[in-house]
Amino acid sequence: MIAPDRMELCEIRMPLREPFRISSGVTDTRRALLVRLRDRDGAEGWGECVAGERPHYSPETVDTAWLAITQWIAPLVLGRDFPAPADLYDLLDRSMRGHRMARAAVEMAAWDLAARCDGVSLSELLGGTRSTVSTGISLGLQRAPDRLAELAKEAVHTGYRRIKVKIAPPRDRTELEAVRGVIGGDFPLSADANAAYGPEDTEHLIQLDAFGLTMLEQPFESDDLLRHAVLQRRLTTPICLDESISSPARAADMIALHSGRIINIKPGRVGGHTAARAIHDLAAAHDVHVWCGGMLETGIGRAHNVALASLPGFEFPGDLSPSARYWQRDIVDPAWTMNDGALTVPRGRPGIGVDVDLDYVDHCTVRREQVHSTDPDTGREA
Numbered sequence: 449m450i451a452p453d454r455m456e457l458c459e460i461r462m463p464l465r466e467p468f469r470i471s472s473g474v475t476d477t478r479r480a481l482l483v484r485l486r487d488r489d490g491a492e493g494w495g496e497c498v499a500g501e502r503p504h505y506s507p508e509t510v511d512t513a514w515l516a517i518t519q520w521i522a523p524l525v526l527g528r529d530f531p532a533p534a535d536l537y538d539l540l541d542r543s544m545r546g547h548r549m550a551r552a553a554v555e556m557a558a559w560d561l562a563a564r565c566d567g568v569s570l571s572e573l574l575g576g577t578r579s580t581v582s583t584g585i586s587l588g589l590q591r592a593p594d595r596l597a598e599l600a601k602e603a604v605h606t607g608y609r610r611i612k613v614k615i616a617p618p619r620d621r622t623e624l625e626a627v628r629g630v631i632g633g634d635f636p637l638s639a640d641a642n643a644a645y646g647p648e649d650t651e652h653l654i655q656l657d658a659f660g661l662t663m664l665e666q667p668f669e670s671d672d673l674l675r676h677a678v679l680q681r682r683l684t685t686p687i688c689l690d691e692s693i694s695s696p697a698r699a700a701d702m703i704a705l706h707s708g709r710i711i712n713i714k715p716g717r718v719g720g721h722t723a724a725r726a727i728h729d730l731a732a733a734h735d736v737h738v739w740c741g742g743m744l745e746t747g748i749g750r751a752h753n754v755a756l757a758s759l760p761g762f763e764f765p766g767d768l769s770p771s772a773r774y775w776q777r778d779i780v781d782p783a784w785t786m787n788d789g790a791l792t793v794p795r796g797r798p799g800i801g802v803d804v805d806l807d808y809v810d811h812c813t814v815r816r817e818q819v820h821s822t823d824p825d826t827g828r829e830a
């Protein structure tokens with residue numbers, strides 16, 4: 449049972465070591481919204497919202513999530529008892545539409561809280577079985593194909609088990625050629641378009657089959673399940689959907705329509721671990737592959753992704769780079785490190801398995817708000 453009683457929201461700013469550019473925009477300083485959920489006994493759980501600074505990847509942003517959490521989500525969940533985090537997910541799902549990134553930040557904090565109260569690791573509570581999760585790197589758009597090739601080569605030497613490159617027309621083929629030139633024809637390589645193409649690019653996309661990609665991620669707009677299905681019929685390369693899969697229902701639609709063969713699961717995008725696990729189970733039942741994506745998370749969001757990726761269905765390496773790839777200094781202790789192309793799942797520690805460096809979080813914080821449960825009769829703090 450969990451009984452969340454109050455929460456603290458803080459927005460931190462973390463400069464990325466290198467700006468990260470995708471077809472829909474660039475991030476140089478990550479604004480991250482952290483949720484610290486607490487119960488009456490002082491137990492706590494942490495979550496991180498994956499919404500971006502601007503509505504490029506999805507309609508949600510840090511600011512819409514802040515509003516959604518303080519105005520609607522917190523009043524719903526604080527001061528109530530939940531037998532399990534899935535019940536908190538169900539309440540939110542029944543009570544509001546959209547705002548899944550905002551909901552996920554709170555729902556995932558609830559999973560951490562539940563795991564800590566039970567004295568088990570989040571991985572165990574979720575049903576994870578792996579003690580390590582393999583890692584792939586996601587390389588942003590670069591100023592020149594040579595630079596991209598250089599980074600790809602470096603990534604192979606660092607031990608990454610898969611390379612994903614961001615692509616956009618018109619340089620996609622030159623870039624993939626340059627990367628294949630340095631990593632060879634067999635090294636696992638995928639490409640992520642972040643919806644940079646449209647159905648009119650179909651003939652062009654079919655030519656990308658020549659690069660032997662493990663998958664082509666999100667070529668079309670997120671709403672375009674039907675057009676993805678039409679494209680998949682003509683493409684040998686499996687389509688992987690990311691932005692399109694906003695919920696278990698959209699995953700079911702993708703499977704029914706054959707809009708792709710692989711799903712990039714990000715718990716922070718779909719409403720949290722409950723929905724992420726439902727998608728994982730649904731995919732397994734339909735021979736669809738899944739893997740765990742990333743959203744340039746700090747060490748807290750990464751801990752959640754690592755725990756989820758320890759579930760048996762996560763076969764492909766995840767976008768789960770070590771802390772040092774993104775940050776000069778991460779907000780968790782220990783920071784995430786990569787050994788032999790994998791991160792270790794902290795299964796011996798309760799909850800997310802890393803400590804939050806409160807002093808450093810304070811140092812990075814630009815906005816903070818406390819929300820308490822209120823008495824439904826008086827509207828006053830309970």
Ligand code: OSB
Pocket residue numbers: 470505585586640642690741742743744745767768769
């Ligand atoms: O499409 O997977 C994506 C980062 C921000 C927004 C969208 C995406 C990404 C990544 C980064 O690919 C993956 C990572 O966190 O390393």
Ligand code: MG
Pocket residue numbers: 640642665666690691712741
């Ligand atoms: Mg993606």
